[in-house]
Amino acid sequence: MTGVSVKRDPVVIIVVVLVVTFMLVFGIRxxxxxxxxxxxxxxxxKIAPDFTLQSLDGKTVHLSDFRGKAVLLNFxxxxxxxxxxxxxWIVDLQKQYASQGLQVVGVAMDDxxxxxxxxxxxxxxxxxxxxxxxxxxxxxxxxxxxxxxxxYIGRDGKIVDKVFGIKGRSEIEDDxxxxxxxxxxxxxxxxx
Numbered sequence: 001m002t003g004v005s006v007k008r009d010p011v012v013i014i015v016v017v018l019v020v021t022f023m024l025v026f027g028i029r030x031x032x033x034x035x036x037x038x039x040x041x042x043x044x045x046k047i048a049p050d051f052t053l054q055s056l057d058g059k060t061v062h063l064s065d066f067r068g069k070a071v072l073l074n075f076x077x078x079x080x081x082x083x084x085x086x087x088x089w090i091v092d093l094q095k096q097y098a099s100q101g102l103q104v105v106g107v108a109m110d111d112x113x114x115x116x117x118x119x120x121x122x123x124x125x126x127x128x129x130x131x132x133x134x135x136x137x138x139x140x141x142x143x144x145x146x147x148x149x150x151x152y153i154g155r156d157g158k159i160v161d162k163v164f165g166i167k168g169r170s171e172i173e174d175d176x177x178x179x180x181x182x183x184x185x186x187x188x189x190x191x192x
Contacts, residue, residue, distance in 0.1 A: 067157055072102065075107045107133040
C-alpha cells in the first residue's frame with residue numbers, strides 16, 4: 001500500500017478539534033471548581049503555612065515576616081504566559097494598596113537561576129519581593145496544579161482565598177480587598 005494518499009475529511013478534523021477544546025475547557029473548569037470546593041480549609045480560615053526562602057537579593061524571607069499585612073502570595077514562573085499577563089496587574093495593585101497594608105510576595109517556581117529570574121523581574125517592573133520557591137513550599141500549600149497560583153492571606157495570617165490559574169484584574173483586586181479586610185479588627189486591637 002505504498003503511494004496511497006489518505007485524504008482527511010475536514011469535518012472529522014473539526015470534530016476532533018472541538019472535542020479536544022471541550023476537554024481542555026471542561027478540565028480547567030473542573031480543576032477550578034475543585035480548587036473552590038477544596039476551600040473548606042479556606043472557609044475554615046486556615047493559617048497559611050510559613051516558609052523560609054531566599055529572596056533574589058540573598059535575604060532570608062519568612063511568610064510570618066509579613067504578619068499584620070494582607071499578603072498576595074503569587075506562585076509563578078518565567079516561562080508561564082498567564083503569569084506574564086497578570087504580573088503588571090499585580091505590580092499596579094502593590095502600588096495602589098501598599099499604603100493600606102498590602103504586601104505582594106512572588107514565589108518563582110523556575111528551574112533557572114536567580115540571575116535569570118532577577119533579569120525577568122526587572123523587565124516586568126516587579127516592585128515586590130520575589131523568593132526562589134521549593135517543592136516543599138508548594139507542597140505545603142497543597143501543590144500547584146497550575147501556574148499562576150495565588151493565595152490571598154489576611155492580616156491575621158489566615159488564607160482568605162486561593163486561585164489556580166489567571167483571573168481578571170478586577171477579580172484579583174476584589175480578593176486583595178477581602179484580604180485587607182480580614183483580620184483588620186485583630187490588627188486594630190493589637191495596636192491598642
